[in-house]
Amino acid sequence: MVTNKRYFGAEVQNNEQAKHFRDIIRELSELSGASNPGDFLPILQWIDFQQIEKKMLKLQESMDEVLQSLIDDCRNKCRESQTELKVAGRDTIIDSMLSMQEEEPEYYTDEIIKGIVLILLMAGTDTSAVTMEWAMSLLLNHPEVLRKARVELDNFVGQDRVVDESDLPKLTYIQAIVNETLRLFPAVPLLSPHESSAECSIGGYYVSSNTMLLVNAWAIHRDPELWDDPTSFKPERFEGLEADTYKLKLIPFGMGRRGCPGAGLANRVVTLALGALIQCFDWDRVSQDLEDMTEGSGLTMPKAKPLEAMCRAREKMTKILKEL
Template sequence: MDELIFYSALFFFSFSFFLIFKFLFTNRSRHLKPPAPRSLPIIGHLHLLKTPLHRSLSDLSHRYGPILSLRFGSRPVVLVTSPAVVEECFTKNDIIFAYRPRLLAGKEFGFNYTALVWSSYGPHWRNLRRIATTEILSSNRMNMFSTVRSEEVLILVRDLFRDLDVGKVDLNRKFSELMLNVMMRMIAGKRYCGERVVDLEEARQFLENTQESVALSGVSNLQDFLPVLRWMGFKGVEKRMIGLVKKRSVILQGMIDEHRKKKMDGTSENGEEKKKTTLIDILLSLQEKEPEYYTDDIIKGLIVVLVAAGTETSSVTSEWAMSLLLNNPEVLKKAKAELDIQVGKDRLLDESDFHKLPYLHCIINETLRLYPAAPLLLPHESSEECTLGGFHVPRGTLLLVNAWAIHRDPDLWPDPTSFKPERFQGVEKDKEGLNFKFLPFGYGRRSCPGMGMAMKVVGLALGTLIQCFEWERVGEERVNMMEAGGGLSMPMAQPLVAIYRPYADMIDVISRL
């Protein structure tokens, strides 16, 4: 009897010890959280954030590690600055992080989270993505609009040549107008800046509306994390958003109605539809087939995403590239020499020449490394709990990938703050693993579908300006390379103004435009 009691007691204590060990160690390790700075009640870590936000978050990562747990108000956040963890996010956990957080910008600018950028993963988003990749941004569609890109760049060159007596140019404004005209001719078939603009006031409002919307669309709106501020109307942010949306909606509805009328008027007697010449025409054709799905708001949402993504990011990248070239004239000379050899001096650069210009491509990549247009990428949100880098990430966690910090990590990039296009020469992205240490367009199923178009228009604009004109800084001082921050994109803190004059052996070609 005593022996039975002894073995029973031994079994009981052994089993109890096993359960305690399992609870204290196994369970704890499964829910091990990433390191985190000390937080404050209610606001969490919001007091640590400063602008530019990507720099502020990079400083925190240097202090606490490449995967960091933060809290913005009541919302959990995980900050990633490691290529290995980025790979985990967008391969193993790609579907989990294919969702978007419900931020104020997505509600107002994203048509109540139905637009492509702000819609979470699911049937609706997959359909929008399919439309974007097959109907709007496919290779065939981009080739169809190659003439638009070429014509707009030629107009820019002609305008610069006409204004030679001024001697200097605001490249920030010129690049913004160029990219907007390219996108609006693709979308609506008309220019919105410069000559042949139907409504100058509408065009000005639309450009300013787009720029302000992008600036208000980052993850630095305190109202997203402290609801009481939203109830108080803090800084009038939500009111400004609503006002921007109302103004823009009137303009966009006017475009849609105009094309709908032209579409009806352009149908021939035998019922055949005229050729689709703009993206609105294509979307209206889809609306005819499925009117209950392709509502005007869905069409407007697609237009807004195309305009915002296609103008702001491309113009910002072009401006950073020219600034870097002005501060590094030896790179500018090398790019000019490549153009002279591969394109010549009796005609202007064409998109068909791109495959012969590897150094120009290196310049663009190096610009995107140092100054990615979206330094924190677009925010993601976990749809269920998962692990990253061995740490537990709960459901509903906002994921921020600091591409800016990864692109400047000295362990990944030798001499990371120097402008060295040569570092991209001969590099095959897949073999060298650049997909996870170089991600200006994101990665995975939520990566930017407009990457191909962006590289075409930036390459054409930048290459043509290098081919046609000599460029110099205004004054002896180097161009100020400080960035502004707070929104989704990363514009220059001070708009770029430069001195220019045509190359003597290009004057004849330019004068014939």
């Protein structure tokens, strides 16, 4: 999507470049989620305790070089072919941004483009993948929910084509599964830090101005005063008359004007991908034991033990899958 290159899978063209890119993204995720005592004890910032700032600056240089090379590659390919950037057919994200750069060069600088690409990669890839892994783990531990989701897909989509984005409004149970997954295992358990611009009182607590506020979405989503049977996986809570009430308490993307601008896209991507996995394959656990639902650590919340599952293409979907 960004540069028309693959950095994972069988179609990788430059394995060394791909590995370098994956290593940078992995380290960036780990450092972003690392606890930095200097954030809470300013005196430690003077000595760069744990050298987190030094590591981040070094990583920033590496990432900047990689992103700049991607931009230069797109720009050079266009020049070599002697075409304009906005010619139809050049539809990667960087191509689109470079096209806008021609029209507004003072705004769409290379720095702005690199920033947008980095946000897309960090906020839109790992979070979606983590959510789908949790969702599949929950479904394998609750086969009755998996069966109900498959029935919904067969009824509203059928087996002569793969589920499409236009089908999503009809797939209310699949969407309920995604919502319940985000409730139990929010991809970012601690939302992006906020800072109070003025002193205020929240829930009986006095908060002075310029105070860092960390919102624990994981704890809010499991609060027994807000949710009925909060630790159980019950997608049905997001169906029927209670759905709107429960959705008001669901904040995996934050809320208000500081909420995640990609919430709508994320919901569509995860729901569509999860629907396709359920529609096209039969799934089962690799053993009789339930999937381990222990949580890992990092900027996002991965599984401590990665999901391993058995899948087999559904007989009636085999022809469709061969055509993809």
